[in-house]
């Protein structure tokens with residue numbers, strides 16, 4: 001009889017997860033088995049598990065949990081470059097490898113994209129969720145080796161469990177070509193994405209980081225990360241575009257990272273877009289649903305861009321791990337709140353209070 005493990009499973013949308021005993025999976029020849037040490041929880045998780053959004057949940061009951069980090073426990077017979085005992089982050093992004101986008105080398109556009117342990121983007125994404133049926137709120141999961149970020153000793157499992165939202169911000173900053181001397185604005189800086197973007201932008205060399213948000217306490221915490229490089233504005237305290245220009249010699253910012261939440265006001269984003277420097281880029285990684293008013297003529301005359309970005313590649317995850325190894329990405333600023341597996345629903349309730357900022361809520365499946 002196969003050995004068993006504990007796994008938090010969603011039986012019914014909108015209902016608490018249940019801790020079930022299930023068989024420990026056997027990795028297929030080209031997969032690995034990971035013993036999960038930490039799995040992150042993100043603000044959107046309760047909304048997804050409610051089943052009320054457009055996302056396609058995996059077949060129920062479903063083992064869930066998005067951002068897992070742990071130790072390789074077993075490798076399939078055809079696996080190279082990773083060994084039992086290696087410390088890894090598992091990128092949950094599942095791309096099929098077969099659709100027109102995947103074959104063109106664009107896995108982030110995959111026609112059957114899904115997040116392991118979370119949801120599928122399309123009805124047929126379920127195939128991939130069935131191939132990798134375990135999420136990070138279980139003691140073990142299987143994954144493919146091409147999705148593993150190899151972790152240096154300097155990155156703890158708790159920190160790596162934040163890689164999903166950090167990576168989303170990182171990919172956006174890279175699209176904006178943020179580098180030494182860049183001036184950027186982050187709308188929604190006090191949220192999980194925004195705080196991560198701040199840590200990364202500091203590591204990438206941005207010299208002026210203008211943060212817009214609501215939570216004054218978190219704004220002050222972020223400002224304290226680098227008082228000479230970060231300026232903060234509580235939304236409502238001043239007109240956004242004027243404030244950005246005041247802090248950029250009237251030129252505006254090279255890059256705007258917009259992390260607005262689903263229910264945020266599009267007017268704030270529009271104001272921040274109006275303060276882009278000539279040639280600047282606005283990149284949306286938030287969930288803003290309200291229609292955004294922009295003036296196309298200015299995008300022509302000032303050569304502006306507005307684009308979206310979703311998630312990140314495993315290669316980008318490896319770059320973050322390397323930045324963290326040398327301290328360029330300072331993950332010690334994250335404030336972890338860890339919950340044992342039995343308290344996974346308490347962890348979900350905690351994230352529902354939207355602490356945001358540098359708070360890092362994780363579940364320890366082996367605890």
Ligand SMILES: [Zn+2]
Nearest residue numbers: 096099102110
């Ligand atoms: Zn595909």
